[in-house]
Amino acid sequence: MPQTTLAVTLLAHTPDALSLIYAAFRQCYHPGYVADMWPRLLSGDIPGDRQAEFVSRILASGHESPIEHVSFTFAVAGVSRALSHQLVRHRIASYSQQSQRYVDAASFDYVLPPAVAAIPEAKARFEAAMEQAGAAYAELQEILGRHGRAGKANEDARFVLPNACETKVVVTMNCRSLLHFFELRCCTRAQWEIRAMALAMLGLCREALPVIFGGAGARCERLGYCPEDERFTCGRYPRRFENPQIPA
Amino acid sequence: MPQTTLAVTLLAHTPDALSLIYAAFRQCYHPGYVADMWPRLLSGDIPGDRQAEFVSRILASGHESPIEHVSFTFAVAGVSRALSHQLVRHRIASYSQQSQRYVDAASFDYVLPPAVAAIPEAKARFEAAMEQAGAAYAELQEILGRHGRAGKANEDARFVLPNACETKVVVTMNCRSLLHFFELRCCTRAQWEIRAMALAMLGLCREALPVIFGGAGARCERLGYCPEDERFTCGRYPRRFENPQIPA
Amino acid sequence: MPQTTLAVTLLAHTPDALSLIYAAFRQCYHPGYVADMWPRLLSGDIPGDRQAEFVSRILASGHESPIEHVSFTFAVAGVSRALSHQLVRHRIASYSQQSQRYVDAASFDYVLPPAVAAIPEAKARFEAAMEQAGAAYAELQEILGRHGRAGKANEDARFVLPNACETKVVVTMNCRSLLHFFELRCCTRAQWEIRAMALAMLGLCREALPVIFGGAGARCERLGYCPEDERFTCGRYPRRFENPQIPA
Amino acid sequence: MPQTTLAVTLLAHTPDALSLIYAAFRQCYHPGYVADMWPRLLSGDIPGDRQAEFVSRILASGHESPIEHVSFTFAVAGVSRALSHQLVRHRIASYSQQSQRYVDAASFDYVLPPAVAAIPEAKARFEAAMEQAGAAYAELQEILGRHGRAGKANEDARFVLPNACETKVVVTMNCRSLLHFFELRCCTRAQWEIRAMALAMLGLCREALPVIFGGAGARCERLGYCPEDERFTCGRYPRRFENPQIPA
Secondary structure, X not given: OOEOOOEEEEEEEOOOHHHHHHHHHHHHHOOOOHHHHHHHHHHOOOOHHHHHHHHHHHHHOOOOHHHHHOEEEEEEEEEEHHHHHHHXXXXXOEEEEOOOOOOOOOOOXXXXXXXXXXXXXXXHHHHHHHXXXXXXXXXXXXXXXXXXXXXXXXXXXXXXXXXXXXXXXXXXXXXXXXXXXXXXXXXXXXXXXXXXXXXXXHHHHHHHOHHXXXXXXXXXXXXXXXXXXXXXXXXXXXXHHHOOOOOX | OOEOOOEEEEEEEOOOHHHHHHHHHHHHHOOOXXXXXXXXXXXXXXXXXXXXXXXXXXXXXOOOHHHHHOEEEEEEEEEEHHHHHHHOOOOOOEEEXXXXXXXXXXXXXXXXXXXXXXXXXXXXXXXXXXXXXXXXXXXXXXXXXXXXXXXXXXXXXXXXXXXXXXXXXXXXXXXXXXXXXXXXXXXXXXXXXXXXXXXXXXXXXXXXXXXXXXXXXXHHHHHOOEOOOOOOOOOOOOEHHHOOOOOO | OOEOOOEEEEEEEOOOHHHHHHHHHHHHHOOOOHHHHHHHHHHOOOOHHHHHHHHHHHHHOOOOHHHHHOEEEEEEEEEEXXXXXXXXXXXXXXXXXOOOOOOOOOOOOEOOOHXXXXXXXXXXXXXXXXXXXXXXXXXXHHHHHHOOOHHHHHHHHXXXXXXXXXXXXXXXXXXXXXXXXXHHHOOOOOOHHHHHHHHHHHHHHHHHOHHHHOOOOOHHHHHOOEOOOOOOOOOOOOEHHHOOOOOO | OOEOOOEEEEEEEOOOHHHHHHHHHHHHHOOOOHHHHHHHHHHOOOOHHHHHHHHHHHHHOOOOHHHHHOEEEEEEEEEEHHHHHHHOOOOOOEEEEOOOOOOOOOOOOEOOOHHHHOOHHHHHHHHHHHHHHHHHHXXXXXXXXHOOOHHHHHHHHHHHOEOOEEEEEEEEEEHHHHHHHHHHHOOXXXXXXXXXXXXXXXXXXXXXXXXXXOOOOOHXXXXXXXXXXXXXXXXXXXXXXXXXXXXX
16 A cells, blocks of 8 residues: 655657747648648758747637647556546646556556645544555455455445545646646646646647747736636736736 | 445536527638627527527537537546546546545445345345445544544545545536547447446536437547457447458 | 528527536535435425526636536528638537538528628629529539539538528537537637627527526636737737736 | 549647557556557567557457547548538538639539449539539629629629539548548448548558558448348448347
8 A cells, every 4th residue: 555656748749839829820821731831941041940939929829729639648647547637627638548447447546645644643543544445455356356246346346445545647748738727727726636747748748849838837827817706716926806906 | 334325416507508609600711700690699690499400400510619618517426536547537627526524424435336236145245245345434534533533533534435435516517528538438438427427417518408418428429430459349239340441 | 602601500509508507516515415406496495596696606616627518509600601610610619510421502602791881892893703603503413413413412522612602500519519610709809700600609508597697708708818929919908018007 | 623533641740649549548448657668669569460460450349439539631622612511511520612702713623423424414413503603793792892792702702603513621630530431421322422431531540540440431340230221232342230139
């Protein structure tokens, strides 16, 4: 029953990403065929900073669809099933997640919330709960197996596994979907665990494609104000209705 | 910690569903404007069985998109978080799910797998595990609250809640997405719990719109053979490669 | 070759729409099962204005997904293929469009742009072009038919049909997708024809479900500023970077 | 008014595509973290043919979602607006299309259907129609410009442009969406032009990723029978109901 920690690895992304986005934007307004321009984009004959400047300007005006042509694929581990249940609610994305029906969880790893870890009494109670869940799982596997349910034992025994149980998932999102994901999940209102994962993903995206992700983050970064109501705002940006300059 | 059972309620579906699908199909091939024909569809001037016959015939040839115009909305309760995690993987759908971050789970209900319920020893072990998880949740809430984390106590304490924990969800899918959902989840290979929910949904759909759902079900029903490999087939239909008449 | 005009008819929408959205929002935060509350929502035991107030407040904080449970289906006619080509770019929607492969266009109707209609010289030139296209289509049909291509004559002859050619389409979108559609297409920057259609749809939505659509419209209505750059802004709202109170 | 011909260029695809799909499939059933295995997939330590064999077997059993992690981006030119209107109906895809609102079409290229090209009389009639449409467009531009509508002249003049008018588009689809696209558009029932484009795309996909696309094509290839009704079948495969061995 060991504790685990977040791991986010960028497995792959669409190559020549900036040039591809530039080409896609250009095709909308250009009379020629961007495939003819493509070698000049890759060779630097049309310089990268000119490509970047063009993309930034069009993007700022709200024309977002061309960034969909570029996707990022991450492998994620050390996250809880509580996290993955939230993650897969993002529908413009592809997921391949470790199955609790097929993978034995007899010695599962678990995620310990930092707020629990910070309080020795809470940490001890949490760890005891993990031990209890692990024991219940193993005993149910054994009982079900003894009664001829071996093939389906994992499937039914997993009902006693906790949300804290580690899962692993391969996730692909295009840049537009990623920006939306970051808007929601980099917000301080997001749950701490998915926020940590989103920030790790954002860091990798920024490194790979700064033109798109340099200014990405929570919704307030783009809107210029906090859209949450007063119970939930973190105070980093003014709320919409607090600022008389922002029309209601 | 009481045990709960599946509840599926059809809250709403697009009205005049057969006529709407008929109108949508007709608009593809008809020179006129289907809004002009619409009152005659509702009045029965164009009889329902003629509408049904037309829809069935076109649908059989693989032209499926017009059935997307009709959606069904279900409220579901008495299902586990193991189920809901699978459910929300269906992306052409809308979900509103009870939040474990905001709703107190101190006296959560749980789903007991039938194979566990059938073995007294397993049932007792399972129930003990539910009690243990409930106690751990309550104690963590209390400890976190005592340490000034009251506002976030549910969010962190829920990490010890089991997959068996009941959830409730409102789900909307259009007919095309429902057919696909039934293909996968009415199959005997599907997990027993989501299969029971899918069969309950299918029953309600059949009653409301038999033209579309009368013949719906697992993939084999539509394909005429089982696409699974030999380890997983249930034997109800021949596997593709067992039948020499079905080209590989 | 007669001129045609826009027709937008609301064929159907999800019934009890406000209550369904209220129920979906409530299920997220409520310990009970909304199916138990459902009869009281329909009977008015929980008054409509209380439902509306709750929905408005949650929606304002940016929690939009529950409005997806409600869909609207429109029949549209008197629109050009230029419009429909833009329309079907909205991907979270369902379309059933009149086929130029299967429907004879020998005496097609056409859409006349208002700016052309306002200039007699332009109008005459436009109408002559429609006559020429109609004649070319009919002659090609005849030639292809004479050469044994009767079955495919429409399919190939239609290559000479103009963008102005009328099409008819049945379109379904859920409320969230509609709000996004209105944001883009009710903007003065949108093409005049799709903007007229969007405004007609918005009028029908407002009447049916004012809680959701009362304040809907172009992006500036929600953002409080115009996101377009200086070449494209209509001046109705300040541009983002003109207003020093709105952080860049 | 020159005639144009189809051009399809593969601009980019997700790198290490087979390994990425393998890793995603494996993560579903594997207790470890695929990021740890990733270097061994790229180095050939886990050989490519073993990866291919595993992917083929799982895919054959109907588990398709892991192939979504890999996307292909094509630039397409020499296609008509009739084609692009069909293309963009495929919703699980991203498009950046040349705009007729912003790009001047005064000397547009056009697509000539082969059946028209094969009949000299039809070809001459078609070419005359193109000349007429081009002249009408140019004259309307001029009239509208003279009446102070220069900024919007293209937008309104384009209503006289024919379906045959060339367009250019950058399109991205993931492998699962591509397989579905090929099922519909490689069928002999598809319109000749989009079928030619689909076959060109399929050729490029096969070369880049034979494991996934080696057996791809029209629906009959996968089903083992033709799902179309008797009016539309091409005869290459038996129709479902003609073969008594295929259960209805």
